[in-house]
Amino acid sequence: MKLFAHVNAYSVDETIKLLAKYEGTAKLNAGGTDLLGVLKNRILPNYPEVIINIKSIPGLNTIEEDEEGINIGTLTTLADIIASPVIEKNYSLLKEAAGTVASPQIRNIATIGGNLCQDTRCWYYRYPDEVGGMIKCFRKGGKTCPAVSGENQYHAIMGAKKCFAVCPSDTAIALIALGATLTIAGAEGTRTLPVEEFYTPLGSVLNSGEMIAAIYIPKPSSVAGQRFLKFTLRKPIDFAIVSVASIITHDQGVCFDARIVLGAVAPTPVRALKAEEFLKGKELSEEIAAEAAGLAMAEAKPLSKNAYKLEIAKTLVKRLVMGLT
């Protein structure tokens, strides 16, 4: 790996100051399982000059529950999230999502903040420099997205305009379904933001001087059914081809509230608002579920090689609504 300067940060404030000092030439290391790959393969046009280790900040890896909800420190590892009895009891959706990430070894060091901020897995974007040079795609300031007329089997089927890479985070869609908010620290102090508003087509709203400090999840209704489904070719290791998270509350088969979020189908996580609206007040049946799935994917326009993702997404939504696996 090419050399960089390395700095340990010991508080959020210090991190923000360091980010300001290095003026966009620094990257945060919140776990490293994504970052180190990015650095080793030299995929970025500008190699960072400084790596700021934030794992050295004490107290950011806690899970605290009160009556209203739960606060998760940004450095909480995915393994700790999976092992937390509190999360298992009231926020099982997040546990399920975290449990599908990568492998046990990765989950022991990958953090929730890192998982939310990870870079896309698009294989054009990630093409390693050592075999003929990295690819300067639209996301890196190039003119076009090579996936559009290329090998786009894993790319976006909706919502993409210039870059067809998808957001790979499994925990993001779980948190959006749960209505979670982020505490973001920056030079002007902290701000809170729903996870739903965090992502943009080319990444996130996080600017180069900010970091996620914590995640807050309001306590969902105890009768709400939380479900997470992720379609991959293999259970471990793989990033989602399609993932879906939902919280559906129903009484004797009649749905009165639903939140459905899709991952890996678009550059950002996608709320299936039309499907959610449609389901309210409906008696759940296979037909209703299929119709909801259709509405969820109504905007989809697959590329040359990823129409199958649309079918899978519809199937997953349908199965979620029906409570099937």
Added chain:
Amino acid sequence: MKDYRFIGKSTPRKDALDIVTGRTKFINDLTIPNMLYGKVLRSPLPHALIKSIDTTEAMRLQGVKAVLTYKDVPDWKAGFPHHVRILDSKVRYVGEGVALVAAETEDIAEEALRLIKVEYEPLPAVYDVEESIKPDAPQLYDQFPGNVFPQDNVVFGPHTLNEVVIGDIEKGFEEADFIVEGTYAYENIPNPLPPESPGVIALWEGTDNLTVWLASQGPQIFKAAFQRRMGNINLQSLGNPVGGSYGSKYMSWQYALPAVALSKATGKPVKFCYGKAEHLAAFTLRLGSRIHGKVGMKKDGTVTALSGDWLVNSGSFSEATQGMVAVGCGEAQLMLRCKNWSFIPKMVCTNRTASGQVRGFGGQELKCALTPILTMGMEKADVDPVDFFKKNYVKAGDGFYWRDGDWWVCRGIDYSNAINQGAETFGWKEKWKGWLKPTSVNGAKYRGVGVGVHGNADAGEDVSEVYVRLEPNGSAIIHCGIAEHGTGQRSSICKMVAEVLQLPLDRVYVTPTDSLVNPIEIGPVGSRGTYAIGGAVIAAAEDAKRQLFELMAPKFKVKPEDLETEDGMVYVKGKPDKRIPWIKEMQYYGSIMGHGRFESDFSIPNFMMIFTEVEVDTETGKVDLIRVVGTTDVGQVIDPLSLTNQLNGCLGSAGIDSAIFEETVLDTRLGRIMNCNMIDYKWRTFSELPEMEHSILETPFPTHRFHAIGVGEITPSPGPSAVLMAVSNAIGVRIHDYPLTPDKVLSALGKIGSPMRRE
């Protein structure tokens, strides 16, 4: 069955302790004083002329010891026929070497690569095998007009098999009850992907001394091939434990030659190990295989004629494509007792990283494309595929052309018993519901079964030469140039010698894989470990024993053949009480050297059949492998655990899973391999293992001392086509586009349009 002391019993691998403690030294674990690190600058373009290269700045970087371009490297040529230079003025695939750097650290070498300035003149590129042979296609090599590799070569001698033409093809079709015809392909070019990427350390000293430490399945092959081409130098090749090869690290020149050139230029040892991205994007893959075929068949499943054009996509060069095609042609005949053939291969070069040797060696690539054509016929005749394969697999007395171009007559055994027992173990009768019919349906999940067959006549291929040295202290040293690449063969040959000489296993050793110490060894390839290498080992042990008895006989006043030996002592048969230790006659300064040699014998084919059960989710298109049963007859098991390991290997090394999710994804606009990392390249994990069971028969082969034959190499090859059959049966639609990823399954089910075919 004879009760042996070691043969057939599970014994710990001789190298087990080193492996489980991490002490085994693979190539990248070695360090040599003053060692430099080699790196390769790789082409961004699939086809281009190098107009200029400026290495000045790279040379100036502190710690850089050499920068070589096509102008500086020695003119050693590799491949068949010899056509691949270490570096050339023309690049033919993305990832081909453009310049070599040797530096004090890997990081410095890497930075130096960035300082090399190259100007290219891009040329149009071609990737599809049929596009490549069109008259107006871009031409890769001046010497191979039409992008076709010549077939007249010396891979397997002057008559190397280059087609199957037997009988009267027209008459054969006339005799058929019906004819089926189609084009099928196995072109997902999976990567065998051993965990240890290719690597080497080379040290060139003085004018003509070269030592290479190689991660290679056949380290002596490198010496045999290049010693003369390098000017008849003193070449010592040292084999290291190999971290997986599956055939791919046999012809090691692709990674050895750059290190040798750098060492020659610097006079220092140079280590050169591929990174995983290079391994996935710029090393050898399986062959691409496409067959336009036509089969004449009788209603009872008798094949009366087979004609076809076999288009073999070798990528940017031929490592040993002619050899793989020869063996594939031979293996087609083993699976099919057909009297009339006209099967014509064509070997084509295209602008992607080359295809090289992989477990299955041409035969798997051929089967995967040929079997779907045969199944069309089986379906039409409504013949059970198990019955079809049983009827058609080679039997004693059947003749076939093998790779050397000679006509061989099978002296092997009838594998029908193995087929019957495998079918029984799998429950084939209960699960087989007929062509395109699922075994069971549960909601959206459809199950289906399929079966495939494979075998080769290479278990007795090529020459092995071995010395077994008896030491006065009652131990034996096997001088054999075999490398350990995972099969446990170095331990198994110890068992054979221990059995012949009745020595404790811990008194039998193998010399290091060193060409200065050992006679010629072709290597553990083509399932030849047990029969060919084992044959030479056993002969050497027997020869040593004969000499021992000749030495000891006067002491006992009997004839040598009246003697026995056990645990380093000799006694007269039937009188085990009076024993004399070897040392008594050998003296402490004595030794006995037994010699054994094995010469090719292609008359004993081996056999492997694989049954698969899959479950297809018809709403997502996902294929899950539920159950695998392998069946074979090995004559005599040498080591039960090593055998089951090898049989379980059918899933890996671009085997069965190349029908399910394994593929190399090539972007044919850029010429780049997109999934060159181990997340996007799919491999089977611990989480989703199918049930695996084997039925292993032991019908003695009379021609081997322990009546055994090897099967390791062939285990994956029947698998992919068996999966196609199983999925087709599950979903009721013929499907044949490897691998059967969800897009293809959903498309076959008519749920989505056909995904745009890759060119």
Added chain:
Amino acid sequence: MTLTLEKSSHSTLTLTVNGEKHSFMLGEGPHEVASSHTLAHTLRERLGLTGTKISCDNGACGCCTVLINGKAVQSCMLLTVECEEKEITTIEGLGDPVTNVIDPLQQSFIDHTAFQCGFCTPGIIMSAKALLNENPSPTRDEVKEALSGNFCRCISHYHVLDAVMAAAKKGGNQ
């Protein structure tokens, strides 16, 4: 821009590996540890602990698995400078350092020939060791899950599962 190290700019680094402390100068020299070095690299190239293998070097194959404070992690995905004050255990650290008797888990791998080429074996053993430390009597499915990040291309999985289950069973009886 001049690169300066902030608070962490101590010029030495101490690692605790297999119970022994090792100090390094920070830097790019042949015996120093650079900020960009991964733990896998340092273990192999600075401490000669080559039992930890590098295969994918991208966190996907598990060949470089070591234990940090008892948990299995991939040492290719950790920067060495971030591993101070942690207990690092590598394959060389298993077994009894006094008697030289190997760990029962290692012995079970030998007894079941739970490897072929053996390249992935140290990583697999370390993942299994982490599991058994936490859960001495796992089910076969729990073993599969614990090893789900470990690549093995020879397909020794089935023998590995037998070996780990047998070691767990033996451990439970003691």
